[in-house]
Amino acid sequence: MNDVVHGLDAAVCERRWCYPTAMATVRGNQGLRDALDWVRGTSRRVGGTPLLRLPTTVSSDSTVRAFVADHRAVLTTTAADPVPDGWHGVVLAVWPERDDLIDLADDPRTAGLCVVPLELVDVGAWATLTRPELLGQSMTPRPPTAVTPVTDQALRTLSRLVCHPVTLTSAPDCRDATAILDILRAAHQPFTAESLYAWALANGWRAVGAARLAELADDHGHRGTPDPRGHNPFDPAVVDLWRARAARGVW
Numbered sequence: 001m002n003d004v005v006h007g008l009d010a011a012v013c014e015r016r017w018c019y020p021t022a023m024a025t026v027r028g029n030q031g032l033r034d035a036l037d038w039v040r041g042t043s044r045r046v047g048g049t050p051l052l053r054l055p056t057t058v059s060s061d062s063t064v065r066a067f068v069a070d071h072r073a074v075l076t077t078t079a080a081d082p083v084p085d086g087w088h089g090v091v092l093a094v095w096p097e098r099d100d101l102i103d104l105a106d107d108p109r110t111a112g113l114c115v116v117p118l119e120l121v122d123v124g125a126w127a128t129l130t131r132p133e134l135l136g137q138s139m140t141p142r143p144p145t146a147v148t149p150v151t152d153q154a155l156r157t158l159s160r161l162v163c164h165p166v167t168l169t170s171a172p173d174c175r176d177a178t179a180i181l182d183i184l185r186a187a188h189q190p191f192t193a194e195s196l197y198a199w200a201l202a203n204g205w206r207a208v209g210a211a212r213l214a215e216l217a218d219d220h221g222h223r224g225t226p227d228p229r230g231h232n233p234f235d236p237a238v239v240d241l242w243r244a245r246a247a248r249g250v251w
Contacts, residue, residue: 016204017105020046020090021132022114023123025139029063032094034135035114036067039092042112048089052076053104058094083107090114098122098197102207105130117141125198125210144198149246150239151189154180155199157242166200166209168216177216179232187239193217 022038024031043050050071058064059076068074075084079100090112091104105113105126115132117123120141128143147155158180159166162173184191193214200210 017113017130019110020112021130022135023127023132023138024114024116024135025120025141026136029061030136031116031138032058032061032063034138035092035094035116036063038114038133038135039090039112040067040071042114043090046090046111048111049087050074050089051083051087051091053079053091053093053096055079055095083109092116096122098125099207099211101126102201102210106206121194124194125201128198129202145192145195147191147195147199148189150187150242151184151191152199153242153245153250154184154189154239155196155203157238159203159205166205168209168212174212174216176233177213179234181216182232183234183236183239186236189239191217 020042022035022042024035024038026034039050039052050073052059052064052068052074054064054076056078059078064076068076075087077083079096083104088109088111091110092114093101093104094116095118096104096115101115101123102125104110113132114135115123115126120139124141124144127141134140158177161176162168163170166173168174168177181191196217197210197214200213201207205213
């Protein structure tokens with residue numbers, strides 16, 4: 001398993017997405033044909049009904065229409081549509097939003113997932129965790145930047161404190177997350193929204209919680225240096241504990 005996300009728990013990832021995955025990054029009809037061929041072959045192996053999640057501009061493509069005509073059972077929806085009740089099978093997600101992709105990946109009815117991204121950055125975290133089969137001449141997305149070992153320890157502390165499943169929507173959870181980010185920044189521990197999002201996914205958080213943590217990191221970056229006189233429920237010296245745990249490799 002790729003170690004670019006510090007603290008990646010391989011067992012969590014393997015339990016979370018234990019089905020075939022693929023990605024087609026070649027632009028135009030060739031990438032779409034590669035993806036549909038993969039969906040066709042994988043559906044024959046794992047069964048179920050293929051589900052095509054397509055933008056309206058793609059659903060009328062001749063390649064898609066031919067695929068639908070060749071299958072007696074295939075569902076076509078947009079990202080705005082709920083996944084139909086009773087469905088189970090392989091998904092083709094074309095140009096998915098980052099969080100929508102993770103929701104599809106986490107759906108227990110998903111038996112296989114092929115992604116055609118609009119922008120590689122939207123699938124970086126997912127691809128790092130799944131290592132999908134690259135179709136045709138597809139490129140591997142740039143992996144998210146690793147968090148530092150100290151930041152990893154801080155986020156593990158946060159994960160133990162907040163309610164599960166993690167959403168970071170309650171006032172106490174949001175306060176604790178913001179406070180920990182403040183301490184990390186004051187200790188000159190770098191982090192980005194993308195790296196925290198990837199860490200959260202790698203450590204079992206759902207898409208909503210990972211996205212909220214990324215939003216807090218983005219907000220944090222625009223707030224400037226926190227006022228040391230402001231209220232923080234944690235003793236700033238907790239960073240020394242995180243450093244000690246990181247040095248010992250305590251998980």
